[in-house]
Amino acid sequence: MIYSSSTTAVPEVGTVPRHVAIIMDGNGRWATKRFLPRVAGHVKGADAVRGVVETCLERGVEYLTLFAFSSENWRRPEEEVSMLMRLFVTMLEREVVKMHANDIRLKVVGDLSRFNEQLQTLIANAERKTARNTRLTVTICANYGGRWDIMQAVNKMTVEAAANGQPAGQAYTEEQLAPHLAMAYAPEPDLFIRTGGEQRISNFLLWQLAYTELFFTETFWPDFNDECLDAAIASYQQRERRFGRTSAQLTEKTN
Ligand code: FPP
Numbered sequence: 001m002i003y004s005s006s007t008t009a010v011p012e013v014g015t016v017p018r019h020v021a022i023i024m025d026g027n028g029r030w031a032t033k034r035f036l037p038r039v040a041g042h043v044k045g046a047d048a049v050r051g052v053v054e055t056c057l058e059r060g061v062e063y064l065t066l067f068a069f070s071s072e073n074w075r076r077p078e079e080e081v082s083m084l085m086r087l088f089v090t091m092l093e094r095e096v097v098k099m100h101a102n103d104i105r106l107k108v109v110g111d112l113s114r115f116n117e118q119l120q121t122l123i124a125n126a127e128r129k130t131a132r133n134t135r136l137t138v139t140i141c142a143n144y145g146g147r148w149d150i151m152q153a154v155n156k157m158t159v160e161a162a163a164n165g166q167p168a169g170q171a172y173t174e175e176q177l178a179p180h181l182a183m184a185y186a187p188e189p190d191l192f193i194r195t196g197g198e199q200r201i202s203n204f205l206l207w208q209l210a211y212t213e214l215f216f217t218e219t220f221w222p223d224f225n226d227e228c229l230d231a232a233i234a235s236y237q238q239r240e241r242r243f244g245r246t247s248a249q250l251t252e253k254t255n
Contacts, residue, residue: 019188023202025198027045042084047222062137072145089118104135149206150207190236
């Protein structure tokens, strides 16, 4: 368990973000601009995922987390939802061998119970196959929502606390909740990127983004390449990560 909290302790900060979390937005608009069906944008978006994984390997990022399908995306037209599911299956079938060869661990987080059996089995097999890889952890958030995550963690925490004899009404702590969050195996994201021009979190990692540096770009996800990632990392490197402290305190620490 890696759990380190940005609110109860000050995490170590490196030049390269250890953990990059991305909302891959703009696939539909990328396609519409080219008079193509929206699904063509998702296919091109899948290519962009491959590129960003490679760049993360090269730059030494340790955790890459991608918001592939939110709890709210079920509201899209049925045809688009089923195409996204098929794309997910294809990605798993084609990419897992390559990921394993590159020492990449794959994790999929979210309420997976709503996916069909084939997809659930593919996910379980891919996670098992890559479980011991250490160079980069790629997490796909699928049927994921930040509020869902917090609530499932609260529910597990209260059951565990009761089993350990914690009296009802006694206050819970962050340290009790955090190990039950879906991404308890990862440090909190250092850098959050959202493509496609919108500037919102859209129920992504609500708990974990407490002190994450936010980067928004107009670039549509299918066009997001290594240069775009480097631009986001360069912006991150300009930030002063104070975690509630003053600027003067940081200067004292480095002198
Ligand atoms: C948002 O763009 C994108 C999605 C909801 C799907 C993301 C999926 C991929 C990038 C491909 C598959 C990747 C994996 C890892 C299986 P949008 O459709 O909301 O774009 P819009 O805002 O322009 O309509």
